[in-house]
Amino acid sequence: QKEVEQDPGPLSVPEGAIVSLNCTYSNSAFQYFMWYRQYSRKGPELLMYTYSSGNKEDGRFTAQVDKSSKYISLFIRDSQPSDSATYLCAMSMNTGFQKLVFGTGTRLLVSP
Amino acid sequence: GAVVSQHPSWVICKSGTSVKIECRSLDFQATTMFWYRQFPKQSLMLMATSNEGSKATYEQGVEKDKFLINHASLTLSTLTVTSAHPEDSSFYICSAGGSYEQYFGPGTRLTVT
Numbered sequence: 279q280k281e282v283e284q285d286p287g288p289l290s291v292p293e294g295a296i297v298s299l300n301c302t303y304s305n306s307a308f309q310y311f312m313w314y315r316q317y318s319r320k321g322p323e324l325l326m327y328t329y330s331s332g333n334k335e336d337g338r339f340t341a342q343v344d345k346s347s348k349y350i351s352l353f354i355r356d357s358q359p360s361d362s363a364t365y366l367c368a369m370s371m372n373t374g375f376q377k378l379v380f381g382t383g384t385r386l387l388v389s390p
Numbered sequence: 391g392a393v394v395s396q397h398p399s400w401v402i403c404k405s406g407t408s409v410k411i412e413c414r415s416l417d418f419q420a421t422t423m424f425w426y427r428q429f430p431k432q433s434l435m436l437m438a439t440s441n442e443g444s445k446a447t448y449e450q451g452v453e454k455d456k457f458l459i460n461h462a463s464l465t466l467s468t469l470t471v472t473s474a475h476p477e478d479s480s481f482y483i484c485s486a487g488g489s490y491e492q493y494f495g496p497g498t499r500l501t502v503t
Contacts, residue, residue, distance in 0.1 A: 286431055313495075321394070321483055321494030322434070345411040366434070375492045376422070 281305050283357050284367055284381030287339045293390050297354040303365035304348065308369040313352045316364045325365075326352070327375075334349075337380065357388045392418045394486050403502055411426035411469045411498045413484030415431055416429035419464035425457075428481040428497075440467050474502045 284301045291297055299313075310329055314322035326341040328334045334341045338352040350369075354361055364383040370376065392440050403409050413423060426434040438454075440446040440461035450453045452502040459469040467486075471478055479502045485492040 282433070317398075319496065321396075321485070322497045323494065324491065352419065368434075375487055376424075376439065377436060378434075380435075382431065382433045382451075 279304060281379050282367060282381040285384055286382050288385040290387045290389065291357055293357060293359060293388055295357050295388070297357050297361070297386060297388075299352040299354075299365050299367075299384050299386070301350050302348055302356050303350075303369060303379075304361055305371075305379075306345070306348065307371045310375070311341070311343055311350050312368040312375075312378070314366045314368060314380075316366060318363075333372075335363045354386075357386075358390050361386050362386055362388050378387060391436065392416075392486070392491075394484065394493045394494045394495040396482075396484055396498050398498060399496060400499045401501070403500070405475055405502055406473055407474045408470055409500060411471075411482055411500075413467045413469070413486070415465045415486040415496055418486075420467075421464060422487065423461055423467040424467050424485045424487075424492065425459060425467075426483045426485070427447055428483060434483060437469075439487075442460075456479070474500070476502045478502050 279356040282303045313325045331345045338355045339348040342351040364385045366383040367381040368378040392413045395414045404501045425437045428434045437452045438446045439446045446459035461467040483497040485494040
């Protein structure tokens with residue numbers, strides 16, 4: 279069993295839709311949870327990160343962490359074609375941004 | 391955000407040869423750099439962590455004699471794939487940073503024929 283599971287997609291939605299991206303994990307020691315966006319032939323860029331459980335909002339993006347269920351989510355409101363990319367979840371234990379464990383990434387396609 | 395570059399972006403080499411990939415932090419000093427490998431439709435897998443001026447720390451299962459990492463300055467780390475074989479063909483990504491952020495390079499696609 280992988281430490282972090284993520285549906286590879288692709289997930290296709292129309293412009294303006296609310297997108298829900300999810301990851302599950304097996305290691306209860308994970309404390310830091312991140313979401314990265316990766317465009318084709320580019321390196322990942324950090325969208326959001328949260329520490330421990332709870333919600334965090336930044337513009338159109340909301341990250342949720344449910345440690346009891348070992349489940350994290352990223353919601354994108356009013357999705358735009360420019361949001362089309364691969365979204366990777368990542369997490370780490372007590373090391374902050376060091377020794378990140380990534381999911382496989384979900385490919386999102388937002389059509390105009 | 392900070393910028394990390396990689397060179398080359400794509401390299402093709404013959405089996406048995408060595409290939410060097412450079413990772414540079416362009417506008418900040420990186421005491422720690424990370425090297426990842428990503429196979430198609432798979433996760434980024436951490437290969438090693440390098441700290442400037444010291445030996446790299448390799449993750450379990452990564453051959454340190456095959457993947458040589460040098461972090462000679464605060465802005466440059468190199469990964470050398472020695473005696474490359476077709477199974478080493480992959481996307482190699484570096485990142486730089488530390489406790490509060492990791493900035494990723496654009497990646498290098500290695501194809502070994």
